[in-house]
Structures are given as C-alpha cells and as structure tokens.
Amino acid sequence: MARVVGFEMNSQDPQRASSFYSSVFGWKVGAPNWGYHPVTTGSEEQPGINGGIALGPHDYAHGTRIQIEVDDIDEAIRKSKDAGAQIVRDKMEFDDFYLAYLVDPVGIGFGLIQNK
Known part of the structure; x- marks a missing residue:
C-alpha cells in the first residue's frame, strides 16, 4: 500500500509563507534546498506528516500537493x-x-x- 509521507505547499513568496506557518502553528522551517524549504510540523511521537514550502512553478503556482511514497x-x-x-x-x-x-x-x- 502506498502511503502519504509528506506535503508540498507552493507559493510565489515561500519566505513569507514560511514565516506565516512558523509564527501561527509553530512549524520549524529549514533552509531551502533546490528551492524547497523543509517543514517539520511536530514531533515524531505524534501522528502527522512533515513537508515543505516551495516557490511554485509556472504549472502549479499556488496550492498544496500530497506526496505518496x-x-x-x-x-x-x-x-x-x-x-x-x-x-x-x-x-x-x-x-x-x-x-x-x-x-x-x-x-x-x-x-x-x-x-x-
């Protein structure tokens, strides 16, 4: 069975989006790699998934996608x-x-x- 292992939020201003989610929800946002800011949404002991915030490309400028492993x-x-x-x-x-x-x-x- 394939499992949802993450999410990707696309924005035209990923730095601003990162600041928003960090300040409102306490998410830890890492330094960008390949334009993708990794996001930790909680401890590994809690249910949930981590993901990232990226500069949205022309074909998906805004929105959220799940990642299926x-x-x-x-x-x-x-x-x-x-x-x-x-x-x-x-x-x-x-x-x-x-x-x-x-x-x-x-x-x-x-x-x-x-x-x-």
Whole structure:
C-alpha cells in the first residue's frame, strides 16, 4: 500500500509563507534546498506528516500537493496513466529520491516519490 509521507505547499513568496506557518502553528522551517524549504510540523511521537514550502512553478503556482511514497515510481506512473491521470512533471532524479507530479482524473494534483 502506498502511503502519504509528506506535503508540498507552493507559493510565489515561500519566505513569507514560511514565516506565516512558523509564527501561527509553530512549524520549524529549514533552509531551502533546490528551492524547497523543509517543514517539520511536530514531533515524531505524534501522528502527522512533515513537508515543505516551495516557490511554485509556472504549472502549479499556488496550492498544496500530497506526496505518496511508492516502491516503483515507473510502475506507479504507468498505473496512474492507465487509470486516467496526466503527467505534469515526469520522473525527476534527486540525490536520494525520484519524484514525479501528476493530476488525477478529477483534477487533484499529487506527487509520487521513490527513495533510492
């Protein structure tokens, strides 16, 4: 079963968004890496997920996407496409993981992530 492991909030002003969520909810926001500010929303002993705040790209300037961890990102992309999803950004490689962005058949955006 694939599990939601994080979220990504996109903003045209990620620094301002980071300040807002930090001051209102006490989230810990880290230094940006690849333009992505990692966010810790609570202790590991509590239920919940962590995520990040990023500068939104032209194709997703504002909004929030969940990140779903999969064992095989290529298979998950294929199965998603077969079920009617559209690829927004095909598989990308980062140091420790692969990432892709899709939109489901009803327009909800999500990310797929596979750790290396």
